[in-house]
Amino acid sequence: MSTLLLRVLAIGVAVTAGAVCSGAYAQRNEPTELVDQQHCMFCHTSDAPFLAPAFHQIAERYRNVPNANLMLEQKLRAGGRAHWGDMPMPVSAERGGPPLSPEDARTLIEWVMSQ
Numbered sequence: 001m002s003t004l005l006l007r008v009l010a011i012g013v014a015v016t017a018g019a020v021c022s023g024a025y026a027q028r029n030e031p032t033e034l035v036d037q038q039h040c041m042f043c044h045t046s047d048a049p050f051l052a053p054a055f056h057q058i059a060e061r062y063r064n065v066p067n068a069n070l071m072l073e074q075k076l077r078a079g080g081r082a083h084w085g086d087m088p089m090p091v092s093a094e095r096g097g098p099p100l101s102p103e104d105a106r107t108l109i110e111w112v113m114s115q
């Protein structure tokens, strides 16, 4: 079996498993107010890399990483090392938004990961 086919199969299984266990998160509505307040779409888009990786790419990369949500929530609030290039994402104060509560960070990351 070709590597490509294996990969496609693996993705299929992952997607199916994800759909089964995270039904509540599937196609989560955009938390528009938070997204606007925090200017997420200033640098990100849902499906095309622009100044920053697309949310779709981010969701793909971390979908099967244990505790990724927690790491990303902390990163949204406190910042951290760059994972995609040289430019780390600015923390909320630098993004020009109000401080991000843990609940809001979770809402945002669940939304990103549902894309």
Ligand code: HEC
Pocket (backbone or CB within 6 Å): 035, 038, 039, 040, 041, 042, 043, 044, 051, 052, 053, 058, 072, 075, 076, 081, 082, 083, 084, 085, 086, 087, 088, 089, 090, 095, 108, 109, 112
């Ligand atoms: C000023 C531009 C900018 C804004 C505004 C911005 N981001 Fe980012 N974001 C980036 C860049 C650049 C990266 C890539 C950083 C890296 O290499 O880890 C990134 C990475 C990410 C990642 C992946 C982090 C990782 O460790 O892989 C997530 C999740 C994310 N952004 C979510 C958001 C959300 C949600 C918002 C709104 C609250 C937001 N971003 C606002 C520029 C921005």
